[in-house]
Amino acid sequence: MDTVKLKINNIEVEAPKTATILEAARLVGIEIPTLCYMRNINAIGACRICVVEVKGARSLIAACVYPVSEGMEVFTNTGAVIRARKNTLELILSNHRMDCLTCLRNQNCELQKLASDFGIQEVRFHTDNMHPQIEDSSLHLVRDNSKCILCRRCVAVCKNSQSVAVIGPNDRGFETHISCAFDRNLDETACVSCGQCITVCPTGALTEKDDTEHVWAALADPKKHVVVGVAPSIRVTLGEAFKMHIGSNVQGKMVAALRRIGFDGVFDVDVTADLTIMEEGAEFLKRLESGHDLPLITSCSPGWIRFCEQYYPEFIPNLSTCKSPQQMFGAMMKTYYAKKMNLDPADIFTVGIMPCTAKKFEIRREDQQAVPGLYDIDVALTTRELARMISRTGMYFPHLPDEEFDPAFGISTGAGVIFGASGGVMEAALRTVTELVTGQPLSSLDFMEVRGMEGIKAASFVLNGRTVRAAVASGLSNCRRLLDRIKSGEASYDIVEMMACPGGCINGGGQPIQPAVVRNFVSLRERRAATIYEQDKHMPLRKSHENPLVKRLYDEVMDGKPGSHNAHKWLHTTYRARPKYPTSTNG
Amino acid sequence: MPNTKTVVPFTGTAEQEQRLMDVIARHKGQSGATMPVLQEAQAIYGYLPEEVQIKVAEGLGISLSEVYGIASFYTQFSLNPKGQIEVNVCLGTACYVKGAGEILARIERKLGCKAGAVTPDGKFSVDATRCIGACGLAPVIVVDGDVYGRLVPDDVDAILDKYL
Structure with missing residues (x-):
């Protein structure tokens, strides 16, 4: 890599030629404050908080966008710099x-x-x-x-x-x-x-929009049986809200906290992630056989679904009709679980803990009621809202013991866990579909081609002599690019995983907020995803179709197999085109 | 919030739309196309209502938000058509220090119409202008081409009544 030598606060630095002053300073442990800048998101040099003095320059320079050069001398903490930053701050605060x-x-x-x-x-x-x-x-x-x-x-x-x-x-x-x-x-x-x-x-x-009050009210209502289901990615992000390391796996403490908050059932949405794989896998094999509506496109990400409905309605027939794992969780609570516990479904209050703000939209979509008249999920909370609930109860989160999910709905697999990262749904589906089709156990369960941080990933697999072409996109601009390629005929796939947020749920819009000073130098996605795959690696069960709980659900209430009448009634949904300009008469 | 920016219903014709589409086709794919397209669109319609901005956005493959950001940034663009009678209030420095702000407020109240907008019947439009070069008469307004100077807020009602 081409490098240049410069001095920052009289310290010699060798930095890549393409580095900014901000990045070069970081190499020698000097932190320059920023406000409008965020790596990979925004670099416009507008707020002037990151100004520094550069020898020979007529005025102060914005370090976040200014490139380094050979022999440059930079000063980050002079009187003029500090005065300018304070003035700017006061003006912003005014x-x-x-x-x-x-x-x-x-x-x-x-x-x-x-x-x-x-x-x-x-x-x-x-x-x-x-x-x-x-x-x-x-x-x-x-x-x-x-x-x-x-x-x-x-x-x-x-x-x-x-x-x-x-x-x-x-x-x-x-x-x-x-x-x-x-x-x-x-x-x-x-x-x-x-x-x-x-x-x-x-x-x-x-x-x-903070919905925690609705949950507190339900918890205080003696008539309500309040159950909570936690999405796969929450266990690797929640710790950040309590100043723990990025990528800490806090599954056990999270379960303990939820139990102490007072939920009547503390469950794992990983279970219905496995259920999603069973339904989606069956749907995929059916479409592969008929050749209709390919590629099958996943439907777990409600932000993606809304994007598709608004911007690419022509792809609606390609969407899997499977509800998201959250909605399947709610559906199973108000049907199977209600029956098992001998509860009136109307008395069950379901809470989803999600990495996602779009889940708040999803729970009020039409055709999301396994029991007519009752929402599958009553309230969807983000990771941040859960952290707030935990703080309010006065628990010291890092010191909580590690506890297990309630067994009634708590047996999950590695396949469910990896739903949290971009490529995870695809990998989980491939594990199950391949084994179901070939009847042979896979020699390796790791589909490395669909892992990683790239915005668009593609791979081919051979399934009983037939090549299956798979693609994975995360971040809606990547989803858009992939759809455009499919639309133009430039690329062709059989199965596609789409996630609205870049990197998938681990980087969802509901996850703990990390300031630019962290995000500028640490990849949240990589750290969080690494923990997800680490957990998967050590799970005793790693394939959805081997989840005994999922088998039990099918045996007891869904005629023993995916795609049955009840499965369709409870676990599938519909989509509709939504206007891009809802208020316009000519959009 | 409903669109309060444009106060009259859109009445564009098929002929105007065709002209707009021609303009868009001519500029499509060029960088910096939005400004000239908006200028020509305003020349065609007299203003830039939401319906027109959506066509520009779709035609150029950019977002409506971006188009609106530009249209609301530059004073040359108007979100409302001009009224039959244009009321221009000079907010140049001299007029401003002589109380043009209060004159404008009184006009807005009297007509029920903010600067940059038009009355729903299309009769009056109100605009705040830069210096019109009549500082000796400050504060100055121009109604339908007639200049009125050295005003106090109480003069406003009588002047506008002449045009009602």
């Missing part, structure tokens, strides 16, 4: 509604951290009284522009990572604000509710 104590992002706010680091104790500039500017029209998100600092990270992630682009800077100068076209509400646009914007927001301007 236009920021500072209700830190009652803000969801209190103690996890990049602006608050900077104000503290720079010792800002007074703001010399004043604007009119700031009032909340709440926009909460959609089921998953609250925007409060009185806390927006116009960093544009949300705009960038929506446009570049997700190719959705329903938000942008409107108007000009002091009037500039981030919102939808014509200042319409978010629920009047083709937002897919992925929540990626929330996870990159440095302040409390974007937050998930």
Whole structure:
């Protein structure tokens, strides 16, 4: 790699030629603060917090976008630099509604951290009284522009990572604000509710809609039997909310915490991930045989589903009709579990703990009621909301004992666990489909071709003499690219896995928020995914079709096999095209 | 929130749409195409309602949000058609310090129409302008081409009543 030599604070640094000053400084342990910058998301040099002095330059330089050069001399902490940063911070704060104590992002706010680091104790500039500017029209998100600092990270992630682009800077100068076209509400646009914007927001301007009160109310209601199901990825991210290492596996502590919160059943959505594989596998083999509606496209990611319905309705026939694992979990609770426990399904209150804000949209979709009149899932909480519930109960999470899921719905496999990472659903499906078709056990269960962090992955496998072409995409801009290739005939596949969020659920819009200072140098996705695959490796069961609980479900209530009448009634759903411009007469 | 930015219903014709499509076809694929397309679209329709901006977005393969960001940034673009009678309020420095802000507020209240918008009957449109070069008369407004100067807010009602 081509490198250059420069000095930062008089320390010699050899950095790649393509590095920015920010990246070069990091190589010698010097942290330059940032606010609008986030690696791979936003690099526009707009906020001026990262300014540094460069010898010979006429003015201060934005370190986040300025490339290094041979012989450059950089100073990151001079009086002029500190003064400029403090001025900038004060100007930002003068236009920021500072209700830190009652803000969801209190103690996890990049602006608050900077104000503290720079010792800002007074703001010399004043604007009119700031009032909340709440926009909460959609089921998953609250925007409060009185806390927006116009960093544009949300705009960038929506446009570049997700190719959705329903938000942008409107108007000009002091009037500039981030919102939808014509200042319409978010629920009047083709937002897919992925929540990626929330996870990159440095302040409390974007937050998930907090639904924890509904869960507390159900827990306090003696008539309700409250059960909780936890998605595969939560166990590798929840610890971050309690300052544990990124990639810690906290499955046991998480179960202990849920039990102590007071849930009547603490269950693993991995079980219904296995169930998804059984149903989807059967569906795939059927389509492969008939040759109709190929490629089969997975349906676990509700952000992806909404994207498909709004932007690529021509692919709706390709979607697997399987409900997502969350919805299958709810369906099994209100049918099988209700019967087994001799409970009225109406008294069962189902909570999903999800890495995802789109799950809040999914639970209120039509055709998601195994028992007519009852939602499969009553409330979907994000990882962040669960962390808040745990904090409120006063538990010290890192010290909790490790406990097991309740056995009634707690036996899972490695195949279910890897649903949390991009490529996991595909790998789980391949393990099961291959064995079911060939009747032979696989020599290796690791389908390395579909693992990894690339946005689009493709591989071919031989199934009973027939080549099966598989593709995996994560991040909606990658999904879009893959669909365009399929549409143009440039590529052809039999089975495709799509995940709305880049890297899959481990990087979902509902996961713990890590500030740019972490994300600029650590790949959250890689760390979290590594833990997922590590857990899979050590599971006694690693194939969905070997899950004894899944076998029992089929034997007891679904005529012994996937695709049966009851399986169809409870575990499958329908889709419909949704308008790209919901309010328009000519869209 | 419903679209409060454009206050009159869209009444575009098939002929206008054809012209717009021709403009888009001419610019499609060029970088920086959005500005000239929006300029020509405004020349065709007189303003840039949502219906037109959606066609531009779809035609150029960019998002509506991006198109609207540009349309709302530049003062040359209007989200509303001009009224039969245009009311321009000078907000140049001289007029501003002489109280043009209060004059504008009074006009907005009287007509029930914000700067940049048009009354629902299409009769009056109100705009805030840069300096019109009549600083000696500050604060100045121009109604349907007629110049009125050295105003106080209480003058507004009588002036506008002449055009009702």
